[in-house]
Amino acid sequence: MQDSQSRPDAQLETWLRERHSCRAFLPRPVPRAVIERILELAQRTASWCNCQPWQVVVTEGEGTGRLREALLRRAAMPGFTPDIPFPREYRGASLARRRESGFQLYDAVGVARGDRAAYRRQELRNFALFDAPHTAIVTSDEALGEYGAIDCGGYVANFMLAAQANGVATVAQASLAMYPETLREVLGIGADRRVVCGISFGYADAAHPANRYRTRRAGLDEAVRWFAGQGEHVLERAGPGAV
Secondary structure (H helix, E strand, O other), rough: OOOOOOHHHHHHHHHHHHOOOOOOOOOOOOOOOHHHHHHHHHHOOHHHHHHHOOOEOOOOOOOOOOHHHHHHHHOOOOOOOOOOOOOOOOOOHHHHHHHHHHHHHHHOOOOOOOOOHHHHHHHHHHOOOOHHHEEEEEEEEEHHHHHHHHHHHHHHHHHHHHHHOOOOEEEEEHHHHOOOHHHHHHHHOOOEEEEEEEEEEEOOOOOOOOHHOOOOOOHHHHHHHEEEOOOOEEEEEEEOOOO
């Protein structure tokens, strides 16, 4: 049996395990060369027919500040209309995991359960971009529909992994897609693009309590079934173990 450090994917595993959703950033900007390296790596993402449907607007300096202010103004108003409908509902394991993750965050930052005013203050941190110096807004070609959005999901995952490899913290934010009209106005995004999500990024504030907890990952026994083809509908659960 191979030692964990001698496995060919050992470094990949390290980056996957260390990456987390950063919800408090230092003000220090990421050098342009580092951002470009992250973008170059993410550009290697596989896509349907190699369409590469993603386009990305990266903010920096005053641009990030302008976007933050515009989002906070919009978030103070009622209603939202994302380009891609949000989930109809969370149920079963998805609901349980969502609740667990939310309570972990609230417990970490000292928000008491049932304190709706505190919930709202924490929610608005999304639109303050968690004080990140940069945000990448990811859009897809409207004509490609769901498949374009799926490809963008792969791009987002690779962007965050490439950032982790370069010492940069990230948080993917579907919340920013709540207000596509604001993003279009501030960033000049065309009507032919569907806003998928944002990725706020920078250097993590390791001392902030929001960055001191980690979410659980389901084991293979929860996520995978094997089909061996022996007889009708013969399915074997994967063995236990966290990933």
